Amino acid sequence: MTTAETAPAAVNVDNRAENVLEVENLKVYYDTDAGQVKAVDDVSFTLKRGERMGLVGESGSGKTTMAMALMRLHKPPAIIAGGNVRLDGVSLLDLNDEQMRQTRLRDIALVPQGAMNSLNPVYRVRDQIIDGIKHHTPRDEMLNKGAVSERVVELLNSVGLDASVADMYPHELSGGMKQRVALAIATSLRPKMILADEPTSALDVVVQRQIMLTLEQLQQEMEASVLLVGHDMGLMAQFADVLGVMYAGHLVEFAPIEEVFRNPKHPYTKKLISSLPDIQVKGTFTGIEGLPPTLVIPPPGCRFHPRCPIYNNDEDFRDEFVDIRGSLNTDLCTTVDPHLNEIEPRRWVACHMYGEDA
Amino acid sequence: MPWNYIISRLSMFLITIFIASSIVFFLPRISGQNPLEEKLLEEAARGGFLEDTDAMVAAFDEKYGFNKPLWQQYVKFMTGIIQFDLGRSIFNWPKTVNQLLAETIWWTIALGLLTLFFAFIVGTLMGAILEWKRNKKFLMVLMSPILTLSAVPFYLFGLVLLLAFSFVWSLFPLFGGYSRGVAGWPDWSNWSFIGNVLWHATLPALSVVLVSLGGWAMGMRGMMVTTKGEDYMLQAEAKGLPDRTMFFRYGIRNAMLPQMTGLALQLGLIVSGLVLVEVVFSYPGVGGLLVQAIPRSDHAVIQGIVFVLALGTALATLILDLIYPLIDARIKYTEG
Numbered sequence: 026m027t028t029a030e031t032a033p034a035a036v037n038v039d040n041r042a043e044n045v046l047e048v049e050n051l052k053v054y055y056d057t058d059a060g061q062v063k064a065v066d067d068v069s070f071t072l073k074r075g076e077r078m079g080l081v082g083e084s085g086s087g088k089t090t091m092a093m094a095l096m097r098l099h100k101p102p103a104i105i106a107g108g109n110v111r112l113d114g115v116s117l118l119d120l121n122d123e124q125m126r127q128t129r130l131r132d133i134a135l136v137p138q139g140a141m142n143s144l145n146p147v148y149r150v151r152d153q154i155i156d157g158i159k160h161h162t163p164r165d166e167m168l169n170k171g172a173v174s175e176r177v178v179e180l181l182n183s184v185g186l187d188a189s190v191a192d193m194y195p196h197e198l199s200g201g202m203k204q205r206v207a208l209a210i211a212t213s214l215r216p217k218m219i220l221a222d223e224p225t226s227a228l229d230v231v232v233q234r235q236i237m238l239t240l241e242q243l244q245q246e247m248e249a250s251v252l253l254v255g256h257d258m259g260l261m262a263q264f265a266d267v268l269g270v271m272y273a274g275h276l277v278e279f280a281p282i283e284e285v286f287r288n289p290k291h292p293y294t295k296k297l298i299s300s301l302p303d304i305q306v307k308g309t310f311t312g313i314e315g316l317p318p319t320l321v322i323p324p325p326g327c328r329f330h331p332r333c334p335i336y337n338n339d340e341d342f343r344d345e346f347v348d349i350r351g352s353l354n355t356d357l358c359t360t361v362d363p364h365l366n367e368i369e370p371r372r373w374v375a376c377h378m379y380g381e382d383a
Numbered sequence: 384m385p386w387n388y389i390i391s392r393l394s395m396f397l398i399t400i401f402i403a404s405s406i407v408f409f410l411p412r413i414s415g416q417n418p419l420e421e422k423l424l425e426e427a428a429r430g431g432f433l434e435d436t437d438a439m440v441a442a443f444d445e446k447y448g449f450n451k452p453l454w455q456q457y458v459k460f461m462t463g464i465i466q467f468d469l470g471r472s473i474f475n476w477p478k479t480v481n482q483l484l485a486e487t488i489w490w491t492i493a494l495g496l497l498t499l500f501f502a503f504i505v506g507t508l509m510g511a512i513l514e515w516k517r518n519k520k521f522l523m524v525l526m527s528p529i530l531t532l533s534a535v536p537f538y539l540f541g542l543v544l545l546l547a548f549s550f551v552w553s554l555f556p557l558f559g560g561y562s563r564g565v566a567g568w569p570d571w572s573n574w575s576f577i578g579n580v581l582w583h584a585t586l587p588a589l590s591v592v593l594v595s596l597g598g599w600a601m602g603m604r605g606m607m608v609t610t611k612g613e614d615y616m617l618q619a620e621a622k623g624l625p626d627r628t629m630f631f632r633y634g635i636r637n638a639m640l641p642q643m644t645g646l647a648l649q650l651g652l653i654v655s656g657l658v659l660v661e662v663v664f665s666y667p668g669v670g671g672l673l674v675q676a677i678p679r680s681d682h683a684v685i686q687g688i689v690f691v692l693a694l695g696t697a698l699a700t701l702i703l704d705l706i707y708p709l710i711d712a713r714i715k716y717t718e719g
Contacts, residue, residue, distance in 0.1 A: 098620055129623035137621065142614035147636055147711055156632070157622040194712040210622060 045217050045250040046072040046095075051108035053087070053094045056101075060321045064090040064103070066274040068364060070373070072218075072267075077244065077251045079265030081258060081281065081297070083317050086271040089138070092222050092254045096133055097125050113217055131161045134211035136204075136221040136240070143207055144195035150206050151177050151191040157288050158213055160299055168380075180209040184239050199234035208239060215247050222254045237264055258301055264285060267371075270294050273318050273328040279373040290374040295345060311341070326359040327377065333358065335378065346378060353378045389705065396701045403693035404464050408457055410689070411682045418473045418680040419443045440696070447473075447550045460686070469687035473607070474679050480687035483672060488654075488691065490560055491661065491668035494584055494655030498591040503646050505592075506599025511635050513600065514607035526600065533597030538659035541590035545663065549584060555586045558665035602645060606638035613637070640711050647703035651696025654688075 053065035064087040072078050082088045093099045095110055097117060101108060110117045112133055118130060129135075137143040144153055154177050168176065178188040184205040195203060204224060211219055221240065225233040241264065244251050253264060261268055261282065268285045270278040270293065278291040289295040296313045315332040318324050324331050334342035335350055336358045357363075357377045365375040417489035419440050427436075433685060444450040448459060513522050532540060549557045556562070561579045562570060570576050610616065611634065619633045649656075654669050661670030669688055676684035707712045 096621060098617065126623045126625060129621055131623065135618070135621035137614060137618050145615045145619070145633055145637070146713060147640075148632070156624060160622075160624050160628065196713050207618070210618075231387065243594040 043073055044071045045074045045076075045113055046252070047109075047111040048091075048095070049109040049111075051091065051094065051110060052106040053090050053099060053103055054106045055103050055242070057321070062320045063274050063323065064320060065094065067108070067364075068271075068274075068276045069108075070269055070276060070279050072250050072252065074250060075245075075248045077241075077253065077264060077266045079261035079268045080252060080254045080271060081256055081261060081268065082358070083194055083256065084269030085317050085320075087274040087320075088254050088271050089222055090221055091271070092252065094128060095252070096135060096220060098129075098135070114160045127161060130157050130216065131209075132216055133218040133220060134214070134216040136207055136211045136219060136224045138222040138224070141203060141227055144198075144203060144235055146195050148194075149191065150181075150193055150195070150198075153206070154180060154191075154210055156215060157210055160200075161214055166330050176213075180213055181206075183207045183243065188263055200228055201236065204228065204232075204236050205239065208236070208243065211247075212243050212247065216249055219244060219249050219251045220254075221251060223256075224253075225260070226255070233260070240264075258297065270297065273323060274320055275328060275362075275375060276373075277329065277375045278364065281371060284372060290368065290372060290379065291329075291376050292333050292342075292346070292378075293329050295342075296334060324359075326357065327363050327375075330358040392701055392704045395704075396697050399697045399700075400694060403697070404461060404690055405457075407686045407689045407693065408460050411454070411680060411685050414680060416684055417444075417449065419447070421679050422473050438623045452709040464690065469690065470683035472676075472681055472684050474676070474681050474684075480683050483684060484687060484691060487667060487669045487672050489667060491654050491657055491670065494587060494591075494666070494668065495657050498588045498595075499646075499649055499653060501588075502592045502595040503599055503642070505648075506596045507603045507635075507639065507642055509596070510600035510603030510605075511607050511630070511638065514611065515630055515634060527596075529593070529597045529600065530595050531597075534599075535594060536659070537591055537594050537656070538663045540594050541587065541660050541663040544586050544590050544626065556583050557585045559583055583666075587657075587660050587666055590660060590663075599642070599645075603638060603642055606641055607634060610634055610638040632664070643707070643710065644703065648696075650699035651692075654692050654695060 048071070049323060051065055051068045052063070055062040055064055062173060067253050080088050094103070094105055099105065105118060112128070114243065117125065117128065137310065138221045155173055156175070168285065177191050179251070181190055182187055183286050186202060186205050186209070190202065190206070199205065224240070225236050228236065240251065253261070255261065268280065268282045269276050270291065272293050278285065278289065278294045285294060286298060289298050300310060300312050303309060313332060318328055318331065327333070330336045335346060335353065336355055354377065361377070363375045363377050365373050366379065368379045417440065423436055448456055471477065471479050472483055475483060509522060512519060513526065545557065548554045560583050561576065566693060568576050616629070616633055619629045657668060658670035658673055660666065661668040662674050665671065672684065673688045676688070
């Protein structure tokens, strides 16, 4: 099986230095009474140092489940059923709980979804920034009080907040300010990797832009990699270097962002992008018909085939993929689940139009 | 300093006390019984010869002011309240209500405070751990009898304890606050006396603690479920905080806030909650006094005790109001 594990190694011999995050065949399942829900099934990708990756998908496509599993923050009934996650060469799934605790924040930090409630209401901002630092620093190396205070101010300034915010309680802050505090906490130990799970979902567009610019600035300054989870394609276009598209627990496309927008390879990505409004064209929006499938009993073969415009010979899609759609054996669509293959350098797609595999 | 807040809370406190005292004054008078007649009837029942009862009642009425218009009695009573002079008991003549309270209330407060705080701390911790570490099997096993007990009234469980440990097995005394008939007792500087007091207090305390444990534990467990699902909990874990820190500073610290309200309200109910327990164990507290006073219409004593109960509740609420902003910054020291 050709997946992420072999491809980057061929490009770069010094695997450890180049790739910060390597996800291999990650499987995250929910054990429910109705059966096993394969929320994340066989997902592989790599993320280079300093690279910004976007991860999009419909609600329930497994993107947040996967993001949480990367930090081992998934909660029962979710279980990691297989695969591997390597952060800077360290296999996270092999760490014991204490080692994993140390890794969080220090090496991989989370900027939470909806920062509205992500701060503890009973403590001042200062204490919430400090406690993360404190629990990752050996006692004899811990900065003295004055130095810690300076560090807090430094962090607050780095996210565009005034030093006075340190002595405030979360309920005294606006949504944007809270998200900035969350950014300050996430970057307090200069992690190698920042995981941002819809960090701007509850904010208006102006604040959204400010937060994303701040995140970008911090990320560049620290040379950290970012995994931005969301469903806002516009936000992704502005922020990400590479984009992963998830559908029903699978990663169906993974490529540099310009390539995805200019020439999407997977029919789902194609539909996703054509559903975006165009400022120059007046007309009605087209969506993607149907709903994402249940993951308890996913559709046989390709999970997208019931909604796929190519498989269903959709009229509006007659002109798409004309040069290769003839080679598609539609029997495969209903029988074989396509693997993510590298069809061109750095272009990964899981679709039978680009060759058969088993 | 938030003076406005303190003044507004203090005035609320005073208004509460005023209303409570008024109710306390009128309530025993609704019964229409005359305490002096009751007293004299009791004397008569003992076989004493009473000549011209009516004249005696009239004489005492004059002395106590029962023959004056109600509003005058009310004014006199309220003036007394302000000076914390609760009048004289009729049945325990010539003791004042203040003296009677001074003899009994410390027994009740000590027993009540100790059992309340013990049950609060242990119950709250149990509830918190029960939710935090779902795999603690021994706690689950422990919870079922504790929950069953929480449906039983204090005094009933007290009776069971009394029957088992005092009557059948004679491990604990049958009644009282300390052994009677020892020369020089009560003597609070004597360790064997203090030991004796604790020995007497064990069963009453146990009946209260075991029964109230379940309530605290269930309340805390429910709050902990909610708190565990909060976003800041996930964030705390993502911040790589140790389990201990998350449990105490994120879990308990937030889940405890409603428990604190419960604690303050229970503080006010200490005395009334113990009345029947004290009766069952013949404990020398306020409860016994109250139970004696009610059937005899000993107005002054009933008024005094109920007034102290109201004072306790109001005081507890006042203290809670004043410290709540310190434990939860979202509640501000503002008018309201």
